Amino acid sequence: MTAKTLFEKVWERHVVVPESADTPAVLYIDLHLTHEVTSPQAFEVLRSRGLKVRRLDRTLATMDHSTPTDTAQIFGGLPIKLESAAKQVRQLELNCAEFGVNLIGLKDDRRGIVHIIGPELGATQPGKTIVCGDSHTSTHGAFGALAFGIGTTEVGYVLATQCLLQRKPKSFAIDVTGRLPAGVTAKDLVLAIIGRIGVNGGTGHVIEYRGPAIEALSMDERMTVCNMSIEAGARAGMIAPDETTFEYLKGRPYAPQGADWDRAVADWKQLRTDAGARFDKQVTIDASSLEPMITFGTNPGMVTGITGRVPERPGDAVFAKSLAYMGLQPGESLRGKPVQVVFIGSCTNARLSDLELAAKVLEGRKVAPGVHALIVPGSQQIKREAEALGYAKIFIDAGADWRESGCSMCLGMNGDTVDAGLYCVSTSNRNFEGRQGIGARTLLASPATAAASAVRGRITDPRELLG
Ligand code: SF4
Numbered sequence: 001m002t003a004k005t006l007f008e009k010v011w012e013r014h015v016v017v018p019e020s021a022d023t024p025a026v027l028y029i030d031l032h033l034t035h036e037v038t039s040p041q042a043f044e045v046l047r048s049r050g051l052k053v054r055r056l057d058r059t060l061a062t063m064d065h066s067t068p069t070d071t072a073q074i075f076g077g078l079p080i081k082l083e084s085a086a087k088q089v090r091q092l093e094l095n096c097a098e099f100g101v102n103l104i105g106l107k108d109d110r111r112g113i114v115h116i117i118g119p120e121l122g123a124t125q126p127g128k129t130i131v132c133g134d135s136h137t138s139t140h141g142a143f144g145a146l147a148f149g150i151g152t153t154e155v156g157y158v159l160a161t162q163c164l165l166q167r168k169p170k171s172f173a174i175d176v177t178g179r180l181p182a183g184v185t186a187k188d189l190v191l192a193i194i195g196r197i198g199v200n201g202g203t204g205h206v207i208e209y210r211g212p213a214i215e216a217l218s219m220d221e222r223m224t225v226c227n228m229s230i231e232a233g234a235r236a237g238m239i240a241p242d243e244t245t246f247e248y249l250k251g252r253p254y255a256p257q258g259a260d261w262d263r264a265v266a267d268w269k270q271l272r273t274d275a276g277a278r279f280d281k282q283v284t285i286d287a288s289s290l291e292p293m294i295t296f297g298t299n300p301g302m303v304t305g306i307t308g309r310v311p312e313r314p315g316d317a318v319f320a321k322s323l324a325y326m327g328l329q330p331g332e333s334l335r336g337k338p339v340q341v342v343f344i345g346s347c348t349n350a351r352l353s354d355l356e357l358a359a360k361v362l363e364g365r366k367v368a369p370g371v372h373a374l375i376v377p378g379s380q381q382i383k384r385e386a387e388a389l390g391y392a393k394i395f396i397d398a399g400a401d402w403r404e405s406g407c408s409m410c411l412g413m414n415g416d417t418v419d420a421g422l423y424c425v426s427t428s429n430r431n432f433e434g435r436q437g438i439g440a441r442t443l444l445a446s447p448a449t450a451a452a453s454a455v456r457g458r459i460t461d462p463r464e465l466l467g
Contacts, residue, residue, distance in 0.1 A: 030128040035134065115132075144239060193225075207232070425450045
């Protein structure tokens with residue numbers, strides 16, 4: 001029997017028609033997550049062609065990108081302030097009602113960022129093919145699913161057929177040895193990986209993260225790592241399911257129950273890369289050598305250790321343009337640079353353990369004068385848990401702004417933006433020009449670094465405050 005990678009096993013289980021030299025494979029999709037931004041045109045195509053949604057039981061919709069995080073606009077009767085956002089929210093409600101799609105709506109207590117609630121509800125499971133009209137669908141790969149983002153046109157194909165045309169990607173093993181040192185998080189690990197392989201390092205590949213440092217991560221941390229696979233250009237990121245995965249999923253509303261659960265776990269245990277399986281590419285990283293990371297440029301690969309300096313690349317015009325946008329100089333130290341905004345949120349780092357880490361740093365401390373610290377839980381469930389555990393009180397007492405869940409300042413489509421020229425330490429995943437607002441200067445980092453920077457009002461090594 002040929003030794004296979006985890007990716008090959010999941011791929012082969014879902015091929016309806018194999019690819020040929022002229023045609024891509026037809027791949028069956030187990031779970032289609034949809035949201036308000038990339039679905040309106042797709043529903044319109046279905047409507048104009050008289051088509052129905054092929055598998056309502058495999059389609060789940062929610063709203064997150066355009067939803068406000070201001071409580072009064074969700075629960076307090078105030079209208080959604082941004083008309084463009086209000087229109088998208090309304091349209092998704094109308095489309096889901098017309099086509100019979102299960103919608104986790106604006107006031108639903110299960111609502112949240114699509115890549116957070118999929119796992120939270122147990123809809124994300126090992127071995128599934130999962131798509132969504134959003135790049136960070138790679139998050140779900142943390143469960144051993146093959147999960148990737150699709151375009152608006154493809155959203156329509158999947159709604160109509162439950163299948164997708166796909167060329168088989170190549171495979172890429174990233175072996176992470178050692179253990180992450182204290183104060184160094186999964187976010188730092190994935191930023192270091194992107195710094196090492198580059199923003200195109202994973203292009204055309206599905207990455208499998210393996211090794212003792214990965215096995216030691218919690219599910220929250222594994223999701224952070226897989227979430228940013230797309231920032232290394234990869235089609236998807238995957239981690240083999242294990243006891244940590246099963247423990248996380250057990251008892252969740254959409255997870256198999258009773259005898260089905262036992263059967264599912266027995267099957268999921270097969271989803272591991274066989275000894276001797278061949279990868280197209282392989283890289284090894286020692287987790288023990290890492291420190292907290294922070295970006296200095298306009299893509300996530302422009303990253304350095306927090307004790308490092310902005311590198312010098314004489315003659316690189318693109319690099320120089322990026323630094324000019326960021327208002328930084330080659331050779332400059334990042335530590336100590338004043339910041340005006342701190343955002344702790346997004347599908348990368350707005351889970352309960354991220355908030356716990358931020359609370360650890362902020363407890364008994366205050367956000368520095370002149371800094372706006374915005375803390376946005378990834379889902380309403382996380383919000384309730386953070387409130388019950390006292391984290392929310394710590395944030396509010398520190399002077400941070402505590403909100404309802406949503407994508408918020410990750411992309412600034414919902415009224416939460418960073419003003420031009422301001423520096424924002426953000427736990428999100430993209431530092432592209434204008435991503436958080438026109439002229440906004442984003443510095444990607446972990447929740448610990450973000451919280452520490454909020455306290456000091458300048459870029460701070462979180463290990464100084466974590467003790
Ligand atoms: S939090 Fe950001 S990256 Fe994640 S789904 Fe929302 S907009 Fe996309």
